Amino acid sequence: MNFAEENFDLKEIQKLEGHTDRVWNLAWKPATGVGGVPAVLSSCSGDKTVRIWEQSPATGYFQCKAVLEETHTRTVRSCAWSPSGKLLATASFDATTAIWEDVGGDFECVSALEGHENEVKSVSWNASGSLLATCGRDKSVWIWEVLPHNEFECVSVLQGHTQDVKMVQWHPTMDILFSCSYDNSIKVWAEDGDTDDWHCAQTLGELNSGHTSTVWSLSFNATGDKMVSCSDDLTIKIWATDIIQLQSGNGNAPWTHISTLSGYHDRTIFSVHWSREGIICSGSADDAIRLFVGCEDDLVGGPTYKLLLKKDKAHDMDVNAVQWSSKENKCLASASDDGTIKIWELTTTSRGQKKLLP
Amino acid sequence: MTLGLINANPVVHAKKERHARTDDDDFLAVDPLEIYEHVRDIRDPEHPYSLEQLSVLSEESVTVDEKLGRILITFTPTIQHCSMATVIGLCLREKLKDCFPPHFKVDIKVAPGSHANEESVCKYMRQAEVRIGLEILYSLLLDGLSWSFLQFQPYKPLTTRKDDKWEKKKIGIRNLNLKY
Numbered sequence: 001m002n003f004a005e006e007n008f009d010l011k012e013i014q015k016l017e018g019h020t021d022r023v024w025n026l027a028w029k030p031a032t033g034v035g036g037v038p039a040v041l042s043s044c045s046g047d048k049t050v051r052i053w054e055q056s057p058a059t060g061y062f063q064c065k066a067v068l069e070e071t072h073t074r075t076v077r078s079c080a081w082s083p084s085g086k087l088l089a090t091a092s093f094d095a096t097t098a099i100w101e102d103v104g105g106d107f108e109c110v111s112a113l114e115g116h117e118n119e120v121k122s123v124s125w126n127a128s129g130s131l132l133a134t135c136g137r138d139k140s141v142w143i144w145e146v147l148p149h150n151e152f153e154c155v156s157v158l159q160g161h162t163q164d165v166k167m168v169q170w171h172p173t174m175d176i177l178f179s180c181s182y183d184n185s186i187k188v189w190a191e192d193g194d195t196d197d198w199h200c201a202q203t204l205g206e207l208n209s210g211h212t213s214t215v216w217s218l219s220f221n222a223t224g225d226k227m228v229s230c231s232d233d234l235t236i237k238i239w240a241t242d243i244i245q246l247q248s249g250n251g252n253a254p255w256t257h258i259s260t261l262s263g264y265h266d267r268t269i270f271s272v273h274w275s276r277e278g279i280i281c282s283g284s285a286d287d288a289i290r291l292f293v294g295c296e297d298d299l300v301g302g303p304t305y306k307l308l309l310k311k312d313k314a315h316d317m318d319v320n321a322v323q324w325s326s327k328e329n330k331c332l333a334s335a336s337d338d339g340t341i342k343i344w345e346l347t348t349t350s351r352g353q354k355k356l357l358p
Numbered sequence: 359m360t361l362g363l364i365n366a367n368p369v370v371h372a373k374k375e376r377h378a379r380t381d382d383d384d385f386l387a388v389d390p391l392e393i394y395e396h397v398r399d400i401r402d403p404e405h406p407y408s409l410e411q412l413s414v415l416s417e418e419s420v421t422v423d424e425k426l427g428r429i430l431i432t433f434t435p436t437i438q439h440c441s442m443a444t445v446i447g448l449c450l451r452e453k454l455k456d457c458f459p460p461h462f463k464v465d466i467k468v469a470p471g472s473h474a475n476e477e478s479v480c481k482y483m484r485q486a487e488v489r490i491g492l493e494i495l496y497s498l499l500l501d502g503l504s505w506s507f508l509q510f511q512p513y514k515p516l517t518t519r520k521d522d523k524w525e526k527k528k529i530g531i532r533n534l535n536l537k538y
Contacts, residue, residue, distance in 0.1 A: 022489070022490075046490060182485070213481055216486075232481065232484055270486060285463070285486075316461050317460060320486065
């Protein structure tokens with residue numbers, strides 16, 4: 001993909017309506033949208049429900065396949081599929097995290113994780129699907145072990161953040177957990193090799209060139225050696241680590257700040273997601289979606305990051321979440337306060353011809 | 359929560375004359391004075407006076423930028439260390455919820471120099487969750503915030519999974535409170 005020579009555009013493919021309140025988050029189901037399997041997307045909302053959307057192979061349009069309701073009693077804030085796609089975890093302001101299983105087209109709530117004192121804000125599965133992490137307004141991060149027969153056991157309650165924890169995200173290849181918070185920091189949690197206890201391995205705060213206000217979201221690149229975070233401080237920050245050291249598991253692979261993208265947003269950035277092809281997408285409170293890419297032009301320093309395109313008025317209201325699909329056609333989904341989800345396709349214009357990216 | 363009042367002796371001002379609405383008023387335009395009408399009577403968390411009477415709000419508190427679609431409300435807490443500042447902010451947000459076109463954005467800030475933690479109050483009000491003020495206010499209730507100023511029956515904490523009483527209570531807040 002040659003970012004320098006081509007003109008990019010984000011084309012709106014479809015607007016998914018159905019939720020009766022703001023849509024907070026969405027997640028693409030793994031292993032769908034490729035190899036002939038229709039793409040599936042889950043979305044969660046202030047209307048206390050979760051909707052499952054499936055793309056029709058014939059028309060390419062998404063339809064609502066299921067509405068998961070009458071379980072959560074308050075806003076459903078976050079949803080995440082297990083790596084196998086068999087289970088869907090939903091985190092709610094009702095202080096529970098529900099686990100759903102797709103049983104022949106019907107979704108059944110097979111478990112409910114309780115323990116947080118108040119609103120659960122985020123949920124994330126590790127790469128192998130053996131661990132689940134949740135976080136919430138009670139400032140804690142919980143790690144759950146996935147046991148047979150849909151049983152879950154809490155293995156650790158991590159205290160350390162001094163304020164509401166907004167999001168948790170596992171590293172794409174290693175069992176290392178990242179959390180970001182209203183206390184302006186990102187924390188890295190790892191298991192101690194000797195004691196099997198989880199502890200805070202690193203805190204990326206203001207003193208490490210970190211954010212100066214609430215950190216809302218973070219995402220990793222495909223190889224897992226870089227991370228992007230976004231914040232209420234109107235910046236996006238890129239962090240990097242030595243991937244060889246990280247994978248050697250000697251426990252000492254710190255993350256360092258390598259770039260700050262400022263001046264592109266004038267309102268809070270709520271969501272950021274790094275695609276497999278290296279495009280960073282941001283969703284902001286100014287209703288816009290922006291795409292950024294890194295250029296390896298500079299021989300001296302690391303890559304520099306620049307704005308690839310800005311989609312003004314992507315939604316009528318704040319964009320709460322953005323997520324790239326894993327399917328071939330470079331689809332992007334966005335969720336908004338306006339109650340809708342939009343599916344976008346990244347197109348490129350080269351020599352006057354619009355073509356989809358390979 | 360502290361047991362004593364934060365500000366035991368507030369300065370109370372006379373009620374100001376009401377802005378009279380005429381038929382000429384364009385109902386689609388966002389009129390700052392109309393916005394002000396919705397918030398001037400919100401009761402202070404600690405005293406039986408309105409935010410206007412305590413000079414927490416005045417007509418100048420509301421500014422509207424029609425072109426950008428922004429409403430800015432700047433309020434002045436009665437004292438520098440008012441811990442009710444975020445609660446006032448949330449009530450303002452909640453009271454205004456249905457008063458303007460959905461594409462408008464509302465920013466609620468503390469008047470510069472009026473509060474020791476101005477930045478933290480403003481940071482609190484920029485959170486996404488603040489947009490669903492009712493749920494936040496409910497959480498504050500569960501955390502022990504006194505609701506005496508809202509004058510309604512205290513809630514029981516959610517104990518059942520399928521609690522449709524939450525819906526009725528939510529309507530209860532809407533009907534009973536923030537409306538004078």
